[in-house]
Amino acid sequence: MSRLSETLREAIEEEVATGKLLPGTHLDEIELAQRFGVSRTPIREALSLLAGEGLIEIRPRRGAVVASVSPQRLLEMFEVMAELEAMCARLAARRSAEADLQRLDEAHQACRSAAAERDPDAYFYANERFHTALYAASRNEFLGEQAHALQRRLRPYRRLQLRVRNRLQRSFDEHQAILDAVRAGDEARAMEATRGHVVVQGERFTDLLSSIAQLEAA
Structure with missing residues (x-):
């Protein structure tokens, strides 16, 4: 993973922590790439890191969403x-x-x-x-x-x-x-x-x- 991917992971994690991204929110790779001014590759890597932490879920046909916890x-x-x-x-x-x-x-x-x-x-x-x-x-x-x-x-x-x-x-x-x-x-x-x-x-x-x-x- 690149340093850029790690930086993006931290930025998205912060938005989850502050409530800017709520549980169930769909994380569109294209929208995130445009917002952060990067290509989709580091965004995809950042989302993979967040999925590993359990903060987001990668769902079939829906892509990445902010995880909900019972x-x-x-x-x-x-x-x-x-x-x-x-x-x-x-x-x-x-x-x-x-x-x-x-x-x-x-x-x-x-x-x-x-x-x-x-x-x-x-x-x-x-x-x-x-x-x-x-x-x-x-x-x-x-x-x-x-x-x-x-x-x-x-x-x-x-x-x-x-x-x-x-x-x-x-x-x-x-x-x-x-x-x-x-x-x-x-x-x-x-x-x-x-x-x-x-x-x-x-x-x-x-x-x-x-x-x-x-x-x-x-």
Whole structure:
């Protein structure tokens, strides 16, 4: 795959994450090629990459469409995400170096600023930095790759969560608990804080489904 294909993949993925491309949307290769000013070949390669991530589906006679996820499947994915990140946090509490903690803290401070400004978009990107730093701090490259892959798949839904009222401040407080536990080397507390931060159950899951319905209606 070319660098251009990777750039296009990121651009289309961002449109899915931000809700510009909704589940079920047909992705026409010709229209995308014209919009991005490229040939169809890198577009086709980018769509193949996105299909590999599960963000889009290639359907017979219909071509590429943005993937739809059932509520049950979404819940299962968040459950797995919570366990992967909890494992990252446990290993980070055991293995992280000062440089790892510095990267976590820098991302955490960016989250603080975004939360104070009530800017869910800025918080979304700072939040991604925080979680990516947590994966790196685990010092387990394979685990980080698996967590990052599922994070990409869940990007649109993790972004929507941040638009729920008061979620930014709660998320920031949860990050603080994770950071404190990792810094203290408390593996059990780091796991529990991270699992609770990521897993989506009860009212949080209902809020997420409501946000999806509102976005699709709009």
